[in-house]
Amino acid sequence: MARPALRLPSNAPGAFYVDSTCIDCGTCWQWDPHHFAPTGDSSHVVHQPEGEPEIAQALLALQACPVAAIGATPELLRHTPAEGFPALLFSHPAGAVHYCGWASRKSFGASSYLVVRPQGNVLIDSPRFNGHLARRIEALGGLAAIVLTHRDDVADHDRWAAEFGCERWIHQADADAAPEAERLVEGHAPVALDTQLRLIPTPGHTAGSMVALLGEQILFSGDHLWWSPAQQAVVASRTYCWWDWPSQVASVERLRDLDVRWLLPGHGDRHPFEPGAWGPAIDCTLAYCRGLAAG
Ligand code: SF4
Known part of the structure; x- marks a missing residue:
């Protein structure tokens, strides 16, 4: 689970964030390049998703992350698409x-x-x-x-x-x-x-x-x-x-x-x-x- 206390300062303000446990694998921004981007040595949220389709896309990036470095509010997490992947x-x-x-x-x-x-x-x-x-x-x-x-x-x-x-x-x-x-x-x-x-x-x-x-x-x-x-x-x-x-x-x-x-x-x-x-x-x-x- 991502931890708010480890939230990277470069994240855009809002519900989604990447924390300092990110291993810079690229999975999130390859899947959802509108909301996630590389910083050089990790990734961060560049734009907060807005509306259901964008939030669903970002929630799947969160699910795909191999080290659970992406966080969101418990309310948003409840909306993770059940049939997202494959x-x-x-x-x-x-x-x-x-x-x-x-x-x-x-x-x-x-x-x-x-x-x-x-x-x-x-x-x-x-x-x-x-x-x-x-x-x-x-x-x-x-x-x-x-x-x-x-x-x-x-x-x-x-x-x-x-x-x-x-x-x-x-x-x-x-x-x-x-x-x-x-x-x-x-x-x-x-x-x-x-x-x-x-x-x-x-x-x-x-x-x-x-x-x-x-x-x-x-x-x-x-x-x-x-x-x-x-x-x-x-x-x-x-x-x-x-x-x-x-x-x-x-x-x-x-x-x-x-x-x-x-x-x-x-x-x-x-x-x-x-x-x-x-x-x-x-x-x-x-x-x-x-x-x-x-x-
Ligand atoms: S998927 Fe997770 S570990 Fe990989 S770059 Fe994104 S936040 Fe970092």
């Missing part, structure tokens, strides 16, 4: 893509996604285990598989797998983070779970990083790539590369010729792409990465 982001012929909210401290607040589809629902990375979310996923058809993009974002995979009796996929090189995973991806060759979902190994951020490609157009990128609103670019981070930077750059290049229309990362912003825009965007990313490598 929240539908968009529908695509390959599946309905939802953001799961309920971020976990174990994965530093990483985003996780639920794809609802006729072939069986898939969870991409693990949210914090929560009974409300489990009941909502059950109502949407349960889970057939969990894809763990890399070792950092496995969070409560064991509880989700036990709840739904589903298979977990992880790359062998990161498998010690989820040793109970039933299915391992090995080497660099892509693996098709079915005609609509492929896993592509992208070593670099970690040795076992991989991305998931849905319907050849929706890329769940883990921590391999994300969208930077400040740079207006797809970025790969050398600072947050835990394993091998040249390998990560080579893994970015492997994705150059895809026809991506949505980038959905674990950390950083989600972003849509117009047809044909992905390749030139990745060319810019590669030019920047190679500049870093040369520098």
Whole structure:
């Protein structure tokens, strides 16, 4: 529970606030950028929500926060939407893509996604285990598989797998983070779970990083790539590369010729792409990465 005594002074005056236990994961402002924003070393409330829809959005940011650093009055908390997460982001012929909210401290607040589809629902990375979310996923058809993009974002995979009796996929090189995973991806060759979902190994951020490609157009990128609103670019981070930077750059290049229309990362912003825009965007990313490598 957030504590009023720890309220950050930079918060806008009003009912909602961020306290000093914030770990600066970005979950709140990625979900609700109208009311939350980064300060440089934490987040704060920039505008107080007004009216029911805005308050509901801010209450879901509060629910998603992995460390309960967001506070509101008890009266407002009673209005938290019961069926907020998973929240539908968009529908695509390959599946309905939802953001799961309920971020976990174990994965530093990483985003996780639920794809609802006729072939069986898939969870991409693990949210914090929560009974409300489990009941909502059950109502949407349960889970057939969990894809763990890399070792950092496995969070409560064991509880989700036990709840739904589903298979977990992880790359062998990161498998010690989820040793109970039933299915391992090995080497660099892509693996098709079915005609609509492929896993592509992208070593670099970690040795076992991989991305998931849905319907050849929706890329769940883990921590391999994300969208930077400040740079207006797809970025790969050398600072947050835990394993091998040249390998990560080579893994970015492997994705150059895809026809991506949505980038959905674990950390950083989600972003849509117009047809044909992905390749030139990745060319810019590669030019920047190679500049870093040369520098
Ligand atoms: S979601 Fe919570 S921990 Fe993450 S930036 Fe917002 S207030 Fe901080």
